[in-house]
Amino acid sequence: MNGLMLVARREIMTQLRTKGFVIGLLITAVLVAAVSFAPKVLGGEDSYTLGTVNSQQLPLQAAAPDTKFEWRQFPDENAATQAVVDGDVDAVLVNGTKVLTDGQVDGELGVLLQSVNREVKLGAAGVSIPPLQMQSVGADTRYESARTGIAVVLVLVLFMLIIGQVMMVAMGVVEEKGSRIVEILLSTVRPWQLLGGKIVGLGTLGLINMVTILVVGLGSAMASGIATDFPPGIPGLVAAVLVWFVLGYLFFAALAAAFGSLVSRQEEVGSVLTPLTMLIMIAYLVAFYATNDPTGTLATVVSYIPPFSSMVMPVRMAATEVPLWEVAVSMGAMLLAVPVVLAFGAKIYERAVLRTGARLKLGDVLRAK
Helix, strand or coil, X not given: CHHHHHHHHHHHHHHXXXXXXXXXXXXXXXXXXXXXXXXXXXXXXXXXXXXXXCCCCCCHHHHCCXXXXXXXXXXXXXXXXXXXXXXXXXXXXXXXXXXXXXXXXXXXXXXXXXXXXXXXXXXXHCCCCCCCEEEECCCCCCCHHHHHHHHHHHHHHHHHHHHHHHHHHHHHHHHHHHCCHHHHHCCCCCHHHHHHHHXXXXXXXXXXXXXXXXXXXXXXXXXXXXXXXXXXXHHHHHHHHXXXXXXXXXXXXXXXXXXXXXXXXXXXXXXXXXXXXXHHHHHHHHHHHHCCCCCCHHHHHHCCCCCCHHHHHHHHHHHCCCCHHHHHHHHHHHHHHXXXXXXXXXXXXXXXXXXXXXXXXXXXXXXXC
């Protein structure tokens, strides 16, 4: 175990000392912050279309001069309800006592309606005024757009980090094999320690990137006000994403090291990793599909199957409410699969990493003793 940690420390320190890693981390943080602030900066002037039924228009413009308000009048509550469901208006004030909305009313609009209504009625009556009753007349879609946005960002981040770190593992294995440095390293540590140290070290760097993205993203979202639209349970989702990233990385990294040990030249890495990259791409495509249909049969079934579950399940968790037992079953299957793949990868690596020259065939390596 000491050998494994020494190799992991070497991988981490080597990368941390490079300008590329530091600059890349800074660029990532800036881009994530820019994406979080983009809706606020590029969103333009806020505008709302409101309706009334047996009610006077509230003087919202005076309270929010930078926001545009358009008012429409409806003959009865049924007509107003249909307009809300059809999306023709954002909210309708009925009888001066309640507000019809489709799902939860926009946070800023809700505050404006309540405060201005209270001021108007206090000025007229001088007594305590009950708050407006908010009544949803459509499906509760208050977090739908936020969930979809989080899921889309999440699948892109998982895909880029996993495939990036996996490629680094394979390139590192080939570089050490081609330069024959691996022969020197294996004189002091065992093959499984060298392989494990490389996977742990490069995985730690990937985890640093993931944590940076999550921290900067959430911090920027809170600073820009976007976080007010986030669904509850974000801390739990963040923790789950980190766990799923680690599991997915371990699975794919073990295969990348095994396939990488079959060749001795950097030019051959791309071709030998083709089956693995195709596997990652399939997981990515299904996960991206799940952002729009997280409860569909395809997304649900694939979210139980390793290694696809490492991308699909966290995306489903972001896009919709997933029962805890489904998450437990999916994670349990992945926890069983990872050790098996690690053992397989270590076996291939140990048998192939010292055999330089022409590209080795996987079948020949498996049959070798």
